[in-house]
Structure formats: structure tokens, C-alpha cells
Amino acid sequence: MTDQKAIVCGYSQGGPLALECLLASPDLFAGGILVSGFSEVNELYLHTRFYMAEALTALHGIGLLARSIASSHVDDPAIQQEWMAHMESTDSSTLLHLYQAGHAADCTARLSEISSPLLLLCGEEDQRMHPYARFIEKHAPNARTVILSGVNHQIVTKVPDRFHEEVRRFAESRSVDRQRSAVPVP
Structure with a gap:
């Protein structure tokens, strides 16, 4: 049996669900991706x-x-x-x-507990989601934000090639990290 781990991805209101997965079962996941996501709804x-x-x-x-x-x-x-x-x-x-x-979801207070790498994808034109990404990046120790130009909230459907490229790059980096950690040190 291989030591394969999943990468959980949440789009929009799926963001808090993905974060909850990482909090509830960190050993199952190599990382998480939030696409236009948030950890709680906190503005009008x-x-x-x-x-x-x-x-x-x-x-x-x-x-x-x-x-x-x-x-x-x-x-x-x-x-x-x-x-x-x-x-x-x-x-x-x-x-x-x-x-x-989705409206009631709130895992903000526990973001610092997420040790898995997080990729936060936001559309450049989706200005309302940028503060959510910045907040998560500040409080989750291994979070990184990528802003995709020329798109609003609908990254998955409006720029699928760029979305898939970012996901592929993140997944490959997680695979390399796992391989490095499995190599015995002489």
C-alpha cells in the first residue's frame, strides 16, 4: 500500500468545508486549495x-x-x-x-492549527475575496495566495486552463515534498 494523501479543494463556500477537512483529518491530506474561498463570512x-x-x-x-x-x-x-x-x-x-x-461555517479561530500547505486562488477582479485570502494567509502557517489576472470569482469556469495549471503545480510540489521527507538521511 502506498502512502498517498489527497489534496482537498473547495470553491467559494466550499472553502470552509475544505478547511474543516484539513482540521478534522490532517493525516489524510497533503494540502488544500481554496478557490475564491473563505474561513467565515464576516462582512456585509x-x-x-x-x-x-x-x-x-x-x-x-x-x-x-x-x-x-x-x-x-x-x-x-x-x-x-x-x-x-x-x-x-x-x-x-x-x-x-x-x-x-456555508453561511454559518467558521473555522477562523483554528486557522493556525492547519499545518498542511494551502494554495489560495483569487481572481484579480474579485476584490471582495482578497481580504479573506490575506487573512487566511496571515493565520495559516503554510498558506500562499495566487491572484489570477483578468478574472472575477468564477476561476474554475472562466479560466480553467490557468486553474488546472495552478492545481497541477501545487500537487506536483506536494508529491516532491513527500518524496523528500521519505528519503532516509545517511
């Missing part, structure tokens, strides 16, 4: 975004929410329609729970 703009998503979902407004998410992430109208159809098939109570959990 993001609170408002969550409240709006929660309200739309609670009122069974998944169609409007789906249209907003699809149009902000995908340019092709046919793919937008696919995204909307998929999202509209989501159970509204499950989606509401997801937004409430």
Missing part, C-alpha cells in the same frame, strides 16, 4: 449574497438562482440551459441547508 457583502440565496431557495426560487449562477459562470447559452435544468432539479430544502451551512 458576502452576508447579503448568502441571505439572498437563502431567501430565493426558501421561497422555491431556484429558477432565478439557477439563472444567476449559470449566467455568471458560463458564457455559452446552451450550457447555461443545461446548468439551469440541472440546478432546478435540486431539492430546495437540501439547497437551503447547503447555503445555511
Whole structure:
């Protein structure tokens, strides 16, 4: 059996979930990647975004929410329609729970406990997320921020090649680090 470890990645509200994984089971992970992520919601703009998503979902407004998410992430109208159809098939109570959990997530006080390397990816135009990345970088001992030019929040869908390159580079660096640590010192 090999000593393979995973790299956990969280996009947007998946950020606190990825951080919680690193805190709960550090031995399972070689590192973490947060893409436009945060450790807690702590300012009005993001609170408002969550409240709006929660309200739309609670009122069974998944169609409007789906249209907003699809149009902000995908340019092709046919793919937008696919995204909307998929999202509209989501159970509204499950989606509401997801937004409430993301909104309430808070692992900020425990960031210093994360010893695994963290890659924090932010879009240059996503100015509202930069303070979150700077805060995590300041409090998590092995965090590093990379700002991707010419993109807002939707790094994964708007600049997938650059996203994949950063992930590949991070994963390769973690593989090299593990190999170095496994080499016996004479």
C-alpha cells in the first residue's frame, strides 16, 4: 500500500468545508486549495449574497438562482440551459441547508492549527475575496495566495486552463515534498 494523501479543494463556500477537512483529518491530506474561498463570512457583502440565496431557495426560487449562477459562470447559452435544468432539479430544502451551512461555517479561530500547505486562488477582479485570502494567509502557517489576472470569482469556469495549471503545480510540489521527507538521511 502506498502512502498517498489527497489534496482537498473547495470553491467559494466550499472553502470552509475544505478547511474543516484539513482540521478534522490532517493525516489524510497533503494540502488544500481554496478557490475564491473563505474561513467565515464576516462582512456585509458576502452576508447579503448568502441571505439572498437563502431567501430565493426558501421561497422555491431556484429558477432565478439557477439563472444567476449559470449566467455568471458560463458564457455559452446552451450550457447555461443545461446548468439551469440541472440546478432546478435540486431539492430546495437540501439547497437551503447547503447555503445555511456555508453561511454559518467558521473555522477562523483554528486557522493556525492547519499545518498542511494551502494554495489560495483569487481572481484579480474579485476584490471582495482578497481580504479573506490575506487573512487566511496571515493565520495559516503554510498558506500562499495566487491572484489570477483578468478574472472575477468564477476561476474554475472562466479560466480553467490557468486553474488546472495552478492545481497541477501545487500537487506536483506536494508529491516532491513527500518524496523528500521519505528519503532516509545517511
